[in-house]
Each structure stands twice: as structure tokens, then as C-alpha cells.
Amino acid sequence: MLDFVFHNPVRIHFGKGQMVKICDEIEDGKNILITYGDGSIKQNGVYQEVMSLLTDKAKSLGKKYNVFEFSGIASNPSYEHLMTGLEIIKSKKIDFLLAVGGGSVIDGTKFLAAAAFYSKGKDPWEIVLKRGRGVERALPIGTVLTLPATGSEMNGNAVISKKSSKEKLAFYSPHVYPKFSILDPTTTFSLPKNQIANGIVDSFIHVMEQYLTYSVNSPIQDRFAEGILLTLIEEGTKIFKDKDKDKDKDKDNLSENYIRDYNVRANIMWAATCSLNNLIGVGVPQDWSTHLIGHELTAEYGLAHAETLAIIFPSLMHVMREGKSEKLLQYASRVWKIENENENENENENENENKIIDLAIGKTREFFEMLGVKINLSDYGIGEEAVNKILGRLEKHNLIKIGERGDLTLEKSREILRNSL
Amino acid sequence: MLDFVFHNPVRIHFGKGQMVKICDEIEDGKNILITYGDGSIKQNGVYQEVMSLLTDKAKSLGKKYNVFEFSGIASNPSYEHLMTGLEIIKSKKIDFLLAVGGGSVIDGTKFLAAAAFYSKGKDPWEIVLKRGRGVERALPIGTVLTLPATGSEMNGNAVISKKSSKEKLAFYSPHVYPKFSILDPTTTFSLPKNQIANGIVDSFIHVMEQYLTYSVNSPIQDRFAEGILLTLIEEGTKIFKDKDKDKDKDKDNLSENYIRDYNVRANIMWAATCSLNNLIGVGVPQDWSTHLIGHELTAEYGLAHAETLAIIFPSLMHVMREGKSEKLLQYASRVWKIENENENENENENENENKIIDLAIGKTREFFEMLGVKINLSDYGIGEEAVNKILGRLEKHNLIKIGERGDLTLEKSREILRNSL
Numbered sequence: 001m002l003d004f005v006f007h008n009p010v011r012i013h014f015g016k017g018q019m020v021k022i023c024d025e026i027e028d029g030k031n032i033l034i035t036y037g038d039g040s041i042k043q044n045g046v047y048q049e050v051m052s053l054l055t056d057k058a059k060s061l062g063k064k065y066n067v068f069e070f071s072g073i074a075s076n077p078s079y080e081h082l083m084t085g086l087e088i089i090k091s092k093k094i095d096f097l098l099a100v101g102g103g104s105v106i107d108g109t110k111f112l113a114a115a116a117f118y119s120k121g122k123d124p125w126e127i128v129l130k131r132g133r134g135v136e137r138a139l140p141i142g143t144v145l146t147l148p149a150t151g152s153e154m155n156g157n158a159v160i161s162k163k164s165s166k167e168k169l170a171f172y173s174p175h176v177y178p179k180f181s182i183l184d185p186t187t188t189f190s191l192p193k194n195q196i197a198n199g200i201v202d203s204f205i206h207v208m209e210q211y212l213t214y215s216v217n218s219p220i221q222d223r224f225a226e227g228i229l230l231t232l233i234e235e236g237t238k239i240f241k242d243k244d245k246d247k248d249k250d251k252d253n254l255s256e257n258y259i260r261d262y263n264v265r266a267n268i269m270w271a272a273t274c275s276l277n278n279l280i281g282v283g284v285p286q287d288w289s290t291h292l293i294g295h296e297l298t299a300e301y302g303l304a305h306a307e308t309l310a311i312i313f314p315s316l317m318h319v320m321r322e323g324k325s326e327k328l329l330q331y332a333s334r335v336w337k338i339e340n341e342n343e344n345e346n347e348n349e350n351e352n353e354n355k356i357i358d359l360a361i362g363k364t365r366e367f368f369e370m371l372g373v374k375i376n377l378s379d380y381g382i383g384e385e386a387v388n389k390i391l392g393r394l395e396k397h398n399l400i401k402i403g404e405r406g407d408l409t410l411e412k413s414r415e416i417l418r419n420s421l
Numbered sequence: 422m423l424d425f426v427f428h429n430p431v432r433i434h435f436g437k438g439q440m441v442k443i444c445d446e447i448e449d450g451k452n453i454l455i456t457y458g459d460g461s462i463k464q465n466g467v468y469q470e471v472m473s474l475l476t477d478k479a480k481s482l483g484k485k486y487n488v489f490e491f492s493g494i495a496s497n498p499s500y501e502h503l504m505t506g507l508e509i510i511k512s513k514k515i516d517f518l519l520a521v522g523g524g525s526v527i528d529g530t531k532f533l534a535a536a537a538f539y540s541k542g543k544d545p546w547e548i549v550l551k552r553g554r555g556v557e558r559a560l561p562i563g564t565v566l567t568l569p570a571t572g573s574e575m576n577g578n579a580v581i582s583k584k585s586s587k588e589k590l591a592f593y594s595p596h597v598y599p600k601f602s603i604l605d606p607t608t609t610f611s612l613p614k615n616q617i618a619n620g621i622v623d624s625f626i627h628v629m630e631q632y633l634t635y636s637v638n639s640p641i642q643d644r645f646a647e648g649i650l651l652t653l654i655e656e657g658t659k660i661f662k663d664k665d666k667d668k669d670k671d672k673d674n675l676s677e678n679y680i681r682d683y684n685v686r687a688n689i690m691w692a693a694t695c696s697l698n699n700l701i702g703v704g705v706p707q708d709w710s711t712h713l714i715g716h717e718l719t720a721e722y723g724l725a726h727a728e729t730l731a732i733i734f735p736s737l738m739h740v741m742r743e744g745k746s747e748k749l750l751q752y753a754s755r756v757w758k759i760e761n762e763n764e765n766e767n768e769n770e771n772e773n774e775n776k777i778i779d780l781a782i783g784k785t786r787e788f789f790e791m792l793g794v795k796i797n798l799s800d801y802g803i804g805e806e807a808v809n810k811i812l813g814r815l816e817k818h819n820l821i822k823i824g825e826r827g828d829l830t831l832e833k834s835r836e837i838l839r840n841s842l
């Protein structure tokens with residue numbers, strides 16, 4: 001096991017009706033900015049519930065908040081839009097941020113929290129460019145999670161895009177961990193199918209990027225990771241296995257077979273949070289190459305985050321198999337129950353292992369497809385020209401030696417992209 | 422899954438040489454009380470290292486601490502002894518407690534931290550009697566863990582004994598979580614065999630008491646728990662499997678075969694911490710009956726904590742099997758790989774399940790015995806008279822309806838104790 005520091009101060013309130021804890025968590029008299037996205041929280045009633053808690057419920061507890069709003073934080077939250085939110089924070093003297101939504105809303109809110117105190121006269125985009133270094137304090141954040149996927153509700157990470165330069169970059173700061181997060185699985189009942197599917201893919205890849213490297217003798221972390229993967233597969237299958245049966249009725253993405261089972265949603269929600277809350281990543285090497293390449297695909301072509309991951313990750317397993325073979329075989333065995341049968345005695349060990357690895361990669365692709373997430377660039381009408389375009393972007397961002405050993409060169413990225421066509 | 426709150430603010434520094442972080446963690450000018458046990462930390466050099474860090478190293482960083490000591494915190498830390506430590510805290514105006522040792526030292530230090538601010542004129546034993554309710558603040562605590570077992574380094578629990586009344590009781594307070602804990606696996610190299618073995622048993626039972634109840638559809642928590650159990654079995658076996666080979670040379674409990682492998686120690690250490698840091702216990706029913714009955718055995722007969730657990734827990738599985746059957750079968754299958762073969766077609770399902778459960782209980786007992794931990798009261802010369810004695814103690818402490826359903830009555834406790842003879 002490698003040396004590590006583990007610290008995660010976020011308080012999680014998990015379960016139906018837990019939103020009521022907001023008033024306990026936020027001190028009296030705060031100037032609260034509620035941040036949210038496209039307004040779907042108004043359709044599913046979460047917005048109304050939050051507002052009622054911050055006014056009527058607060059009053060009954062002898063508290064009074066001044067509540068302001070900043071909406072329109074879309075997927076791949078943009079620096080440009082967030083800067084208009086920063087104006088509200090300054091003019092209204094906001095001292096608490098309440099993010100209500102999914103990872104994009106929470107990420108955008110983390111940027112605002114850090115930008116609020118960023119050195120005068122400096123462009124807060126520096127926070128992102130410097131990957132969070134230089135952030136010395138931030139406004140306190142609370143979150144009401146409505147889309148399990150990114151784990152942002154329980155970590156210090158955020159990914160921000162800049163439209164003008166078509167950039168999408170991640171930053172981390174210990175100062176932007178939420179103070180609390182409310183995880184009520186019933187808030188996910190109204191999500192469209194593709195968002196649930198994308199969330200499962202995102203969580204799955206988060207786990208794999210902390211798991212599928214080289215072995216450092218870390219059985220606890222490995223088994224926790226495998227436990228999350230198995231749960232995502234089992235619970236995801238419960239929701240999506242019959243998805244094609246009623247394709248015709250599926251006009252509004254809400255078919256009969258699209259299970260609204262509390263436990264399924266709860267397990268997916270907790271799995272997504274545990275996928276990226278520091279737990280499985282301590283003391284092990286990590287390989288975030290799939291995210292790095294995927295971010296460039298999103299920035300260039302506008303593909304949804306999870307769509308890029310489902311395309312890149314299986315190809316990365318294929319191309320980088322040599323350095324990852326020990327963990328690939330463990331993944332094949334423990335997650336997909338593919339065992340080394342070696343029936344053909346003439347076959348050498350290496351060939352046999354390659355077969356097992358191919359089967360595991362195939363199972364992974366099948367799982368993504370079962371969820372309805374496509375696995376090739378061509379599925380989105382993207383052709384060979386993408387390879388050089390993305391390589392150019394990787395070079396520009398100095399992502400020329402990535403992976404757990406720094407051996408995922410531009411040449412390897414080219415192979416991965418070609419394999420993803 | 423049941424509703425839950427998860428919050429664990431402890432910062433873990435894990436790895437060889439991490440003790441140096443002490444100076445970063447403790448503010449300049451603090452009056453520090455170092456708390457420790459019987460002085461074994463002077464033999465293995467941990468004491469000297471801590472002292473050198475708090476003086477020379479601190480000086481090189483421009484910090485100055487006033488360091489005081491309170492030693493002699495033995496296993497089952499006693500209220501009576503701790504009250505002498507409280508005098509030092511008051512007379513020296515201590516404002517930081519640094520516990521250096523195992524669970525007993527850390528538990529005792531948590532009591533001191535809470536007692537330091539306990540209402541004037543009131544007896545701090547009330548903290549324990551009220552199970553931590555009424556604790557409104559506590560001195561900050563840091564820990565240097567030298568014995569993986571209790572998980573106290575990453576939770577808000579403590580168990581304190583009162584010699585005069587032969588009581589051993591647990592309390593919990595959110596105010597006594599350590600601010601930081603240093604986990605350096607090399608500090609465990611000098612531990613005598615039986616302490617390593619007891620620590621593994623303690624951790625194993627902690628997991629089981631959060632796992633072996635009734636199913637509430639919590640696959641993440643289940644698999645995390647199973648992952649810890651499998652790790653404790655694998656790593657424990659590495660240390661102890663050959664323990665009898667060199668029995669004769671084993672005068673000092675430190676045989677050749679007693680492996681001092683960094684990774685083995687690191688994995689056991691992290692497993693022990695994850696066994697009781699809130700993680701696997703969120704959203705699931707819990708059954709702490711084995712600890713409750715075990716505490717009475719320690720209070721009455723002076724058995725080591727883990728010794729009581731190894732005796733009581735297998736009997737509890739045996740007696741309470743009906744309500745726990747689903748999880749017992751899962752435990753048999755996932756942890757011990759005992760599969761339902763049902764070769765005899767005439768046998769009914771119930772009989773077959775009972776056989777599997779018996780096998781799993783047997784495997785558990787074998788594991789404890791392999792570690793060198795005894796599994797019967799008679800192994801300690803304790804006879805039938807113990808049954809009524811312990812039942813009387815349980816009744817006195819109102820432990821008459823315990824277990825995850827409150828159906829572990831005194832009558833069931835009697836069965837468990839009789840089965841443990």
C-alpha cells in the first residue's frame with residue numbers, strides 16, 4: 001500500500017425526507033445563494049421544498065435567511081456563466097451557497113465558492129488553470145443532490161469549462177468540500193433514463209480509474225472498488241434490462257419498466273458517492289487518463305461526459321493491457337466471474353490471459369450498451385479526423401505522458417482514439 | 422437501506438514515517454498532554470520519536486510546545502486512574518491531548534477530553550453512565566496508533582471501566598473524534614503475537630456486529646464488510662499459519678515465522694480502522710450484543726476484550742441463527758466460499774441451510790483458534806457458575822432485550838453463555 005492522507009469532512013444526510021436537515025445545517029441570518037440548473041428542480045418539486053424549508057420551516061425554528069437565486073448552471077458549467085453568479089455573490093453579500101442539482105451545479109458552485117475570495121484584480125479562471133492551488137479559502141457550501149454520478153457532493157473536485165477557448169479542466173481544493181450534502185434517493189425518480197444511465201457509467205469509470213492500475217497490495221481498497229462495481233452492475237441491470245421491451249411507448253423516456261424502486265435508487269446513489277469520496281483511492285496509484293481524454297472530446301464535440309467515458313475507457317483497457325494485466329485479470333475474475341479455464345493445453349499462458357482480458361473488456365462494453373450508452377465515436381457521427389484533433393488538444397494541455405506510470409504517450413492516445421472509432 | 426447520517430472528520434496520515442505530521446497538525450504554543458500506557462512505547466522507540474518531534478522538530482519549524490505526560494493507561498482504562506490525569510489537565514492548563522498507543526489509551530484520552538469541560542461539581546463518570554449525552558465540548562485530540570484493533574483512532578467511541586463497581590461501559594460523542602490520527606504500520610512490528618491476534622479478532626467482530634443482522638438491501642455496506650473480513654482472514658493467516666512450527670523457540674512471543682511484512686501490517690491496520698469508522702455501519706441495523714456480553718465477562722473475570730468476543734460471538738451466531746439466517750448464508754458463501762450443494766435430495770432446504778450455517782460458524786471458530794485465541798470459557802477455567810453471574814450483570818445494566826430486533830432476551834443470553842462453556 002502507498003502512503004496516504006485521508007480526510008473527508010462532508011456530513012451526509014441520506015434518505016427520504018432528509019432535506020429538512022437544511023435548516024439545522026445553515027446558521028441563522030445567512031445570506032444564501034441557491035444555485036441550480038435548467039429548472040428541472042421546479043418540475044419535480046425539489047425547488048419548492050427547498051424554498052419552503054428556507055422560509056416557513058426556518059421561521060418555525062426561529063431562523064431567518066435571506067435567500068437569493070442563481071440558475072442556468074448547465075452541464076459542463078461554464079466560467080462565463082458562473083462569472084454572472086459571482087456578481088450576485090458580491091452584490092448581495094452572500095455567505096452561504098446551497099447547490100441544488102447534479103454534479104455540474106455542485107462543481108459550478110465550488111468554483112463560485114473559491115472565486116468569491118480570489119485575489120482582487122486577478123481572473124478567477126486562474127483557479128482552474130492552477131488546478132486549485134492558490135485557493136486559500138472559500139464560501140461554505142451545502143448541497144441537495146438530485147443526480148447521482150460525479151461524487152462532487154462528497155469531495156473537493158470540480159470540472160469547469162471555458163466556452164471562449166473550448167477548454168474543460170478540473171481543479172481540486174480542500175476548501176471546497178461541501179459542509180453537508182443531502183442525498184434523498186426519491187429526488188432521482190423523475191430523472192430521464194439517459195441521465196441515470198450516464199450517472200452509472202460515470203461512477204463505474206471513477207472506480208475503474210482508481211482500481212485498474214498496477215497492484216500495490218491493497219486488498220481493502222480493491223475489494224471496496226469491486227463491491228461498488230458489482231453494485232452498479234446489479235442495480236443498473238435492474239433498471240435497464242428490459243429497456244427495449246417497450247421502446248415504442250418510451251416517448252417521454254419514462255417507461256413502465258424503468259424501475260422506480262427506492263432501494264435500487266438508494267444503492268445507486270450511495271455507490272456513486274462512494275466512487276469518488278477519497279475512500280477507494282487512498283494508498284493506490286490512479287489513472288485518470290480516460291477523464292482527461294474524455295474532457296477533450298466534450299470540449300471539442302459537445303458529447304456528454306459519460307458518453308466520452310464509455311467510448312474511451314474500453315479502448316484504454318485494450319491498448320494499455322500490458323501494464324494493467326494483473327488488475328485486468330482480477331477485474332475479470334472478481335467482477336465478471338470470468339475464470340481461467342485453459343481448456344486448450346497447447347495454448348500458452350499469455351494467450352489465455354489475453355483471451356480473459358478480451359472477455360472482460362467485452363463485458364464492460366456490453367454493460368454500457370445495455371444501459372443505452374454508445375461505445376464508438378462513429379455512433380455520434382465522429383470520424384477519423386477526430387484523432388488528430390484530440391491529439392492536438394492533449395498536446396496543447398501538456399497531456400503527453402499520462403496514466404499511472406506516465407507511459408500513456410500521445411502515440412498511445414492515438415491508438416486509443418483509433419480503437420474508439 | 423435505512424436512512425443515515427455519515428460524518429467522520431478525522432484526518433488519517435497513513436504510512437511509514439508519517440509521525441512527522443504531528444507538528445503540522447498541532448498549533449504553536451499548545452500545552453500538550455501525551456497520554457500512553459505501560460511504557461512499551463519507550464521500548465519500541467515511538468515515545469522517543471514523538472518527544473523529539475515535539476521539541477527539536479517543532480523548534481526547527483519555529484514552534485514551541487509545552488509537553489506534559491500522563492502514563493499508565495492500561496487495557497480497560499479505568500475511571501479511577503484517568504481522574505488522576507484530569508488533575509494534570511487542570512493544573513497544567515492542557516489544551517491538546519496526544520494519545521500514543523492502542524485503543525485503551527485512545528479511549529481513556531477521549532474520556533479525559535470530555536471530562537475536562539464537564540460541568541463543575543458533577544462526577545465525570547456521568548459521561549459514561551449517560552453514554553456521552555451531555556458532552557457539549559471536549560479538548561482536541563490527536564493520536565499515534567500503535568495497535569490496530571478498536572478503530573478508536575477514527576471514531577467517537579470509548580469504553581471506560583470503573584474498578585470500584587466492576588463496570589465496563591461504552592460512550593459516544595461527536596466531540597471526541599480525534600482531529601488527526603497517525604497510522605504507521607511499522608510501529609506494530611514490536612507487538613507481541615497475542616496483541617496482534619486479539620486486534621484481528623476485535624476488528625473481525627466489529628465488522629460482524631454491523632453486518633450479521635437482517636438484510637435491508639444494502640449491497641455497498643455488505644460488500645465493504647465482506648471485503649474487510651476477507652482481508653483480515655487472508656492477512657491474519659499470513660502471520661499466524663505457521664505459528665506452531667516453532668513453538669519451542671517462541672519464548673518471547675516473537676518467532677521467526679511471525680511475519681514482519683510491511684504490507685501485511687499495513688493491510689491489517691487499515692482494515693481495523695475501516696471496521697469501525699462509521700463506513701460499514703451506515704444505513705444498516707446493528708447488533709452489538711457480543712460486545713455487551715463480552716464487557717461483562719471482562720468486568721467480572723478480567724478476560725481480555727478480544728478473548729470475550731471470540732468466546733461469545735460464535736455462540737451468538739449459533740443461538741440467534743433464525744433471525745440472522747439470510748446474512749449467515751451470505752457470510753458462508755461470500756466469506757468462506759461454502760456453497761449450497763444439497764447433494765442429498767431427501768434433505769429439506771431448512772436442514773441444508775442449517776448445515777451451511779454450522780459450517781460457517783465452525784470456520785469462524787477455526788480462524789480464531791488459528792490465531793491462537795481460545796473459544797471457550799472453560800479454556801480460562803471459567804465454569805457454569807459464570808452463567809448466572811453474567812446474567813445478573815446484564816440484568817443490572819438493563820441489557821435484557823438487546824440485538825438488532827431487541828429479541829436477545831436474558832433467556833437467549835443464557836443459551837449463548839451455556840453454549841460458550
